Amino acid sequence: MIKPRTPPGVMELLPREQIAFQRMLDAIRRNYERFGFLPVETPVFELSETLLTKSGGETERQVYFVQSTGAIANARSADGAAEALPELALRFDLTVPLARYVAEHEHELTFPFRRYQIQRVYRGERAQRGRFREFYQCDIDVIGKDALSIRFDAEILAVIHAVFSDLGIGKFTVQLNNRKLMRGFFEAQGITDGEQQALVLREVDKLDKRGADYVRETLTGPEFGLAAEAVRKILEFVAVRSSGHADALARLDALGQGSETLNQGIAELREVLALVKALGVPESDYCLNFSIARGLDYYTGTVYETQLDDYPQIGSICSGGRYEDLASHYTKSKLPGVGISIGLTRLFWQLREAGLVAGSEESSVQAMVALLDETQLADSLDIARRLRAGGINTEVQMEARKLGKQFQYASRAGVRFVVLAGEDELARGAVTVKDLLREQQFEVPRDELASSLKVELEQARALAGR
Amino acid sequence: MIKPRTPPGVMELLPREQIAFQRMLDAIRRNYERFGFLPVETPVFELSETLLTKSGGETERQVYFVQSTGAIANARSADGAAEALPELALRFDLTVPLARYVAEHEHELTFPFRRYQIQRVYRGERAQRGRFREFYQCDIDVIGKDALSIRFDAEILAVIHAVFSDLGIGKFTVQLNNRKLMRGFFEAQGITDGEQQALVLREVDKLDKRGADYVRETLTGPEFGLAAEAVRKILEFVAVRSSGHADALARLDALGQGSETLNQGIAELREVLALVKALGVPESDYCLNFSIARGLDYYTGTVYETQLDDYPQIGSICSGGRYEDLASHYTKSKLPGVGISIGLTRLFWQLREAGLVAGSEESSVQAMVALLDETQLADSLDIARRLRAGGINTEVQMEARKLGKQFQYASRAGVRFVVLAGEDELARGAVTVKDLLREQQFEVPRDELASSLKVELEQARALAGR
Structure with a gap:
């Protein structure tokens, strides 16, 4: 016996719990589809040579390789083969598979290509809570293909807004920034090298934990050697959070004119903000946050983060x-x-930890x-058959x-509903329903059972705002 | 650059194609939920010791093992470790994970435990079409737990029926048999050993390919040594296909009385047939087929197969x-x-091959x-927002x-619908809709757009019987 x-x-x-999780997955998918995104699924594994194109970073060290029994036996018998990497590896994100998919099927797809993909990914993390x-x-x-209008950047924000409104997990804010704006700003402070910008941002990230004094000392210290005035400007810059649409525009105005890169970043954010408003996203639900950087070697324009206001x-x-x-x-x-x-597994876990x-x-x-x-079994089965035909699980x-x-x-x-069909009721062509949610009981003609439960369920759904 | x-x-x-596939997945899930089955998902991999409990059969030779980069490096540096199997393996079906899940969570589940699970499984098959x-x-x-009423066997058939009616891929028949009835019948022919029964059935399976003469000769030949009369009875038995409910009962009557095992098999099939009828499954959609055996070492009572009538x-x-x-x-x-x-990937592939x-x-x-x-972009975005709020993708x-x-x-x-909002129409508070399916065009007030498209879509859905 095995444990x-x-x-x-x-x-x-x-x-x-799985039902609750599934409801969240369904809501995300429903909203992705609502905005016209098309489904794509890729295999759980990719060829190792496809997956591991980048020179091994953190992600590559966490890759799971996949080998059939036969391949393992072969590798053991042939010394040389044992040194080669296994042919297959589990995907560690959905971006690399998307890149491979779009490149492979390029001539069969219509551009702009709008896809959603909801699947599991794998990383050999050290086992740890959460x-x-x-x-x-x-x-x-x-x-x-070749180009993509900035307007889509606004639509993406509207999708984020629709998803989290539908999920109903509390007030949230979509935070916006733009990498060009950041780059232009840092260059104006004399930090022109991308890697140096990344290092400065990493120090800035320590603001919450270590405090402003610590960060100021580090940045003016020997390692970075920045002027006190530049550091002051940086700390002021990354502290920017807009409040409402007009304030967001004012924050951009306040940056004035600068390099072409800076001006372009400002113009892009302006256009995104204008369209986000036209898309009907309430201004309380988005803001500018100039500290957001995301993957510095990957993103080049708009960047998004989303926070639950009550659970920062x-x-x-x-x-x-x-x-x-x-x-x-x-x-x-x-x-x-x-x-x-959206990393739903981690989000679900965190919501559960927070009692949400x-x-x-x-x-x-x-x-x-x-x-x-x-x-009465035959009667029960008949009642169930009619309920199911009426769309009731x-x-x-x-x-x-x-x-x-x-x-x-x-x-x-x-x-929610327990249906009782006693001898007397059946004789009357009726059944009794116990509503366990409302703690009520009512009798209903057998023929009308499905439609009356449907009404009750739709009322509940309308109340829940779904 | 990598290809x-x-x-x-x-x-x-x-x-x-993914949309068509997703619709089939959704229909299967909808019907599983309609009958009150609860969702379960398990990880794509299991501990190897959990997955490989059985002494290695065909399946075990096809298992994919999973190893993190670190584990591979360790195995290479330590000679001893290299002999051990990797810790993880991809699931090759959903039955073993279900067994592990139910055993592990036994005290947290309510029995009878009704679960559905829709996930991918992995087998290191030789690469081959289909x-x-x-x-x-x-x-x-x-x-x-301890026992499970035979009544559920009838409900399962009703679920199969609901799923394939909903999928709308043509006329189908759910075929029923019972392992006890088979065992009883074979024992009466003097074949008491389970393995011997399996071998005889394997020969019988060659009927279509090799013909009755070949099978008769093999079974009466030196390898099996069965009496000609026993072989005649066996071939008559496995040829049984009932046609309609009354005929199914008559086929069972015709078997007469026999061993306790045979009688029990007959009684079980009778009960299943009675309840299948009470569940409202049309009698044209199910039949008895005494040749169905399925996994002989696993199934012990009712067995099911389902055939597309036009694509046997x-x-x-x-x-x-x-x-x-x-x-x-x-x-x-x-x-x-x-x-x-239901193996949906293979089914979808076959339906596509058949042009369905x-x-x-x-x-x-x-x-x-x-x-x-x-x-007019802002108008377009506003029209889209209202459509989405009205439930239109x-x-x-x-x-x-x-x-x-x-x-x-x-x-x-x-x-299906292209919405055009020209200057004139916008001034009138209207939009033009081109229905690409019906090749029609109509104008509708901007406020009524979502509801009017919804009506059209629901009509189409009702026509398609969904």
């Missing part, structure tokens, strides 16, 4: 940005794009037909257990 | 059955169950707002390209 164990570092859910080796990413990207410690729950070229490793075509990613996902939501099973007497009690047990089962499972 | 290539042996789809190394399985199982060469598209004990490797609890599996999935279905994008003039043309190009884009993408 049954989930592998370490993965999130496996009980059914009630770190996952397998987790969902929910990505959208718009990929242009969770960090960004949806991030992304604009990049120059998606698939330069695989094709000579220039494929600029803009996209975002109770796992006590209603089940996906909406009704249970109780069985009062063995002789229905379970039947297949054995006439004690009624108390049947109710206990329904209640534990989060089923 | 972008999908790994061999997987099915990767273009967006239009054989996949990664494919979706869509499973349901009902697991009892596709083979069974949904199979399963009743088993005695799900998780004997992991727990002492007795967990009998009944379940089925055209990949030309409507897109998930339902409307596209064309952009006639750069100055909508894409906006972000640049005022030539109108012909915009229509071409919509048509290629399978978008």
Whole structure:
């Protein structure tokens, strides 16, 4: 006998939690589709040579390789082969597979290509609370051929807004910045080298933990050697958070005119802000945050982060940005794009830790037909059949257990309606419904059962704002 | 530059095909949920010791092992470790993970435990047309603790029926048999050993390919040494296909009385048939087929196969059955169950080969707002916002390209409605809609756009019977 164990570092859910998780996945997908994004799925593994194009960074050290039994045996018998990398590796994000997909199918796709992809990715992280080796990413990207209008950057923000409004996990703010604006600003402070900018930003990131004095001392100290005035300007710059649409525009005005790069960054943010407003995103739900950098070697224009206002410690729950070229490793075509990613496994875990996902939501099973007497099984099955035909997810009690047990089962499972068809009711062509949510009971003609439960469920959905 | 290539042996789809695939996945899930099954997802890999409990059969030779970069390096530096199997392996079906899940979470689950699981599984098959190394399985199982009523076997058949009715891929028949009935029958012919029964059935399976004479000669020949009369009875038995409910019962009557095992098999099939009828499954859609055996070492009672009537060469598209004990490797609890599996990747591939999935279905994008003039972008975005709020999946043309190009884009993408908002129309508070499906054009007040498209889409859905 082997002790049954989930592998370490993965999130496996009980059914009630899985239903809550699935509702979130469904909401994300629904909103991605609402904005006209098309589904793509790629295999869980890619050829190793495809996946590992970049010179090995942190990600590469975390790659999982995949080998069939035969390949392992071959590698062991032939000394030379043992040194080669396995042929396949699990994807560590959805961006590399997207690049490979778009490059491979370039001539079969229509551009701008708008795709969503919701799949799991794999990283050999050190096992640690809240770190996952397998987790969902929910990505959208718009990929242009040769060029892609800045207007899509605004649409992406509207998608983020629609998703998190629908998820209903509390007030959130989508934070915007622009890499060109950042680069222009840093260059004006005499920091022209990209890597040096990255190092300065890494120090700035320590503001919350170490305080302004520490950061100021480091940046003016021997390692960086920046002038006190430049450091003052940098700290002022990265502290900018706009409040409302007019303030956002004023913050951009305040930067004045500068290098071409700076001016371009400002112009791009202006256009994005204007369209975000035209798209009907409430101004309380987005702001400028000049400290947002994201992947410095990848993003080149707009960058996004999203914060839950009441849970800033969770960090960004949806991030992304604009990049120059998606698939330069695989094709000579220039494929600029803009996209975002939601790491749902980690978000779900954090929401659960914060008590925001109770796992006590209603089940996906909406009704249970109780069985009062063995002789009534055929009636039960018929009632269930009509409920299902009417679009109600229905379970039947297949054995006439004690009624108390049947109710206990329904209640534990989060089923809202228990349908009882006793002899008297059946004779009257009626059934009794116990609404476990509202703690009410009512009788309804057998023919009208499905439609009346549907009305109740739709009312509940309307109340929940879904 | 690296040539972008999908790994061999997987099915990767273009967006239009992916939409068709996704619709099938959604229909399967919808019907599983309709019958009250709860979602479960397990990690893509299991601990190798968990996955490989059985003494290595065909499946075990096809297992993919998973290793992090660090583990590979360690194995290479330490000679001893190199002999050990990698810690993780990709799941090759959803049954072993279910067994591990139920055994591990036994005390947190309510029994009978009804779960559905729709995930991909992995097998290191030899690369071959129509054989996949990664494919979706869509499973349901009902697991009892200590015992599970035969009634669930009927419900499972009703689920199969609901799924394939909803998928709308043509007339199908769910075929039923019972392992006890088979065992009883074979024992009566003097074949008492289970393995010998399996060998005889394997020969019987060659009927279609080799013909009755060949099979008769083999079974009466030196290898099997069966009496001619026994072989005659066997060939008569396995040829049984019932036609309609009354005929199914008559076929069971015709078997008469026999051993306890045979009688029990007959009684079980009778009960299943009675409840299948009570569940409203039309009698034209199920039958008895006494040749169905399925996994002989696993199933112990009811077994199911499902055939597309017009495409018998596709083979069974949904199979399963009743088993005695799900998780004997992991727990002492007795967990009998009944379940089925749909291998959707292979089915989709076969349907496409047969021309039954055209990949030309409507897109998930339902409307596209064309952009006639750069100055009208804000209006376009507002129209799109209202469409989306009204539940219509909508894409906006972000640049005022030539109108012909915009229509071409919509048509290629399978978008049904193109919304045009010219200056005149906007002044009248109206928009023009081109219905590319019906090749019609109509004008509608801007405020009523979403609701009028919704009506059109619901009509189409009702016509398609969805």
